[in-house]
Amino acid sequence: MAVLVTGGAGYIGSHMVWALVDAGEEVVVLDRLSTGFRWAVAPEARFYEGDIADTALLATIFSENAIDAIIHFAGSIVVPESVADPLSYYENNTVKSRALIAAAVAAKVPHFVFSSTAAVYGTPDGIEPVLETAALRPESPYGSSKLMTEIMLRDTAAAHDFTYTALRYFNVAGADPRGRTGQSTKGATHLIKVACEAALGKRGGMDVYGTDYPTPDGTCVRDYIHVSDLANAHLKALQRMRAGGGSIVANCGYGRGFSVLEVLEQVKAVSGVAFPVHFAGRRPGDAVLIVANPSVAMQELGWTPQHADLAFIVRTALDWEDHLGKRNQR
Structure with a gap:
């Protein structure tokens, strides 16, 4: 049996493909290469270029491969962009996910792992690590578009022979420790990626958006998870469903929060570079503080973070950013 990875040429998706290949899985990748890279896909994977809402292409993929699971990463992820252009996010993240889910049901694909987000919570009440049972109050169209897909998955599982796992990511960062892939998109907005670019001189400095939040240093607080640990959580979710486990929703984070300024100090310390930092006003859609309670993932999936x-x-x-700079100079 094979696993279909949508968005498998992107940042998290390419790590997932390598994790599946390392585990001995047969892997099929579908990616339109709007932000991903063909070279980032493990050579052992079978690659199809196209859109997840292309029903004819999906039918071809299902007819040519014995797919028993879909791991769905494809989508748009920039919170401020979603505020400025909400309809494109509902189209790309929700409408197209609906098409993919429908194709999976028609092809009788029994298992589905969904790339959801902590943005479905918005800013939780209190400062305790958030549980999956917390109120769902997304503060951006990005978060709302992901929550809508979770609802579609829930209702589809109730109506069909279909099991899903929705993994709510907190802030994903880092790169493959073996140097095979990493965050490579130009203009990426991930904090650690941007700070590493600044540390390596790829940009003149970086902006901090908002210094008046009700946090210890006035900047937003997030839970940062290494991308390889996140890929492993997906692998554990797949194994659990194949063994007969039912549908669940699980947070993916470490349960520890760092402010924007704390992250920047860590990047400066590791890189040895005191790059310039500029302070600006708040961005729309940014939650104040959100930290995961990952107990469901640990207990239900048997997931143990390694990084x-x-x-x-x-x-x-930093190592990946340095590699990327040298790669682009060739």
Whole structure:
């Protein structure tokens, strides 16, 4: 049996493909290459270029491969962009996911792992790590578009022979410790990626958006998870469903929060570069503080993080950024 990875040429998706290949899985990738890279896909994977809403292409993929699971990463992810252009996010993240889910049901694909987000919570009440049972109050169209897909999956599982796992990511960072792939998109907005670019002189400095939040240093607080740990959580979710486990929703984070300024200090410490930092006003759609309670993932999936160290996350991100700079110079 094979696993179809949508968005498998992107940042998280390419790590997932390598994790599946390392586990001995047969892997099929579908990606339109709007932000991903063909070279980032493990050569052992079978690649199809196209859109997840292309029903004819999906039918071809299902007819040519014995797909028993879909791991769905394809989508748009920039919170401020979603605020400025909400309809494109509902189209790309929700409408097209609906087409993919419908194709999976028609092809009798029994298992589905969905790339969801902590943005479905908005800013939780209180400061405790958030549980999956917390109120769902997304503060951006990005978060709302992902929540709508979770609802579609829930209702589809109730109506069909179909099991899903929705993994709510917190802030994903870092790169493959073996140097095979990493965050490569130009103009990426991930904090650690941007800070590493600044540390390596790829940009003149970086902006911090908002210094008046109700947090210890006035900047937003996030839970940062290494991308390889996240890929492993997906693999564990797939194994659980294949063994007969039912549908669940699980947070993917470490349960420890760092402010924007703390992250920047860590990047400066690891890189040895005191790059310039500029302060600006708040961005629309940014939650104040959100930290995961990952107990469901640990208990239900048997997931144990291996890289829960901010310095290690930053080191792998810096190493990849350095590699990327040398690669682009060839």
